[in-house]
Amino acid sequence: MKKRQNLDHGAWDAVSTGAVEIINREHLKSRIERGDRLRVKLGLDPTRPDIHLGHTVVLRALRRYQEQGHQAVLIIGDWTARIGDPSGQNVTRPQLTKDEVDAAARTYLDQAWKILDKGDTEVRYQSEWFDPMRLTDVVQLNSRYTVARMLAREDFAKRTKEGRPVGLHELLYPLLQAYDSVAVKSDLELGGTDQTFNLLVGRDIQQAYGQPPQDIQTMPLLEGLDGVQKMSKSLDNYIGIDEPPEVMYRKAMAVPDVLIVRYLQLTTEATPAEIADATRALADGENPKTVKQRLAERLVQQFHPGTQTEAYRDVSGRFAPAYTGTINLQAGERSIAHLFLDAGLVESKSEARRLAGQRGLSINDQPVASTDERVTPINGWILRRGTHRVVRLKVG
Numbered sequence: 001m002k003k004r005q006n007l008d009h010g011a012w013d014a015v016s017t018g019a020v021e022i023i024n025r026e027h028l029k030s031r032i033e034r035g036d037r038l039r040v041k042l043g044l045d046p047t048r049p050d051i052h053l054g055h056t057v058v059l060r061a062l063r064r065y066q067e068q069g070h071q072a073v074l075i076i077g078d079w080t081a082r083i084g085d086p087s088g089q090n091v092t093r094p095q096l097t098k099d100e101v102d103a104a105a106r107t108y109l110d111q112a113w114k115i116l117d118k119g120d121t122e123v124r125y126q127s128e129w130f131d132p133m134r135l136t137d138v139v140q141l142n143s144r145y146t147v148a149r150m151l152a153r154e155d156f157a158k159r160t161k162e163g164r165p166v167g168l169h170e171l172l173y174p175l176l177q178a179y180d181s182v183a184v185k186s187d188l189e190l191g192g193t194d195q196t197f198n199l200l201v202g203r204d205i206q207q208a209y210g211q212p213p214q215d216i217q218t219m220p221l222l223e224g225l226d227g228v229q230k231m232s233k234s235l236d237n238y239i240g241i242d243e244p245p246e247v248m249y250r251k252a253m254a255v256p257d258v259l260i261v262r263y264l265q266l267t268t269e270a271t272p273a274e275i276a277d278a279t280r281a282l283a284d285g286e287n288p289k290t291v292k293q294r295l296a297e298r299l300v301q302q303f304h305p306g307t308q309t310e311a312y313r314d315v316s317g318r319f320a321p322a323y324t325g326t327i328n329l330q331a332g333e334r335s336i337a338h339l340f341l342d343a344g345l346v347e348s349k350s351e352a353r354r355l356a357g358q359r360g361l362s363i364n365d366q367p368v369a370s371t372d373e374r375v376t377p378i379n380g381w382i383l384r385r386g387t388h389r390v391v392r393l394k395v396g
Contacts, residue, residue, distance in 0.1 A: 054231030
């Protein structure tokens with residue numbers, strides 16, 4: 001469907017800003033400029049309940065397409081999440097249950113509306129087309145792609161070379177994501193740079209099913225608070241967009257100095273002039289802490305509009321108390337892993353063990369050495385995960 005006949009060069013600049021790679025660039029540019037209304041697809045796997053700033057990079061790209069009048073199609077990967085995306089993984093991901101995925105999906109959309117226009121977003125679940133599939137349909141889908149091409153994928157090739165296993169179900173993941181594009185008749189798919197292989201498979205599968213191949217646009221991956229790995233909840237280097245203002249502010253102030261401008265570019269609505277001002281201020285020797293404070297306050301206001309500054313810092317700029325609240329627990333002995341699970345600071349006992357091994361859990365400021373140790377909590381205990389998530393216990 002056409003919106004306008006005259007070429008609109010400004011529309012192209014608006015939607016392509018920040019993109020790392022666009023395929024087929026000239027084809028997409030011509031469609032945008034002549035006013036075609038595109039179906040722009042973004043898939044999210046609800047493997048965990050929190051959306052963090054890393055996710056918002058592509059969500060904001062989708063929002064820019066919405067603002068230019070295109071149809072945003074948000075796909076909830078309630079099937080691919082059960083497999084686990086193999087992109088960038090050197091081991092097979094653990095498979096999730098349907099209940100685990102459904103629980104995470106319920107919170108995803110509430111958080112997505114902090115960025116996307118809910119009224120103009122088409123939400124689709126993979127189960128719409130995968131649940132009714134018969135075995136013959138699955139075999140047909142698999143017949144549209146070769147094993148050789150799949151194993152040429154960098155992460156699969158590396159694992160095979162190093163003797164680490166690649167599960168057959170992992171080979172299915174890119175095909176399921178690709179079939180989503182067939183199901184919703186996608187014109188353009190967005191994703192992070194780690195999704196390039198999957199997005200390209202989508203082009204091939206659309207052609208195999210008689211559809212024009214979608215264009216693809218990849219966006220940068222945001223580094224986490226460690227400044228090295230991409231932002232990830234499993235690495236505990238993330239800023240969740242639904243975290244309390246004081247936690248978000250405290251975490252933002254932990255962003256490495258070298259990433260201040262990058263966070264401003266990728267996670268906020270800062271204008272080019274504002275980004276240039278921040279870059280100039282740092283180059284001219286302004287204290288990075290001051291520039292970072294402006295970034296932190298912008299992020300808090302972006303996701304918690306109208307929040308008063310005293311809710312997350314005092315007049316001197318120091319942090320407000322880091323407590324994320326009081327947790328009511330039933331009295332009784334339990335393992336430390338169970339204690340942190342009950343307090344909502346971890347999502348599984350295995351996550352508690354992993355964090356304790358990294359000295360990331362503490363009770364009353366004493367690092368947890370073993371999550372198997374049994375304790376009997378009492379009123380007032382302080383449980384801490386990392387430096388930003390802290391709760392006080394109220395034991396009934």
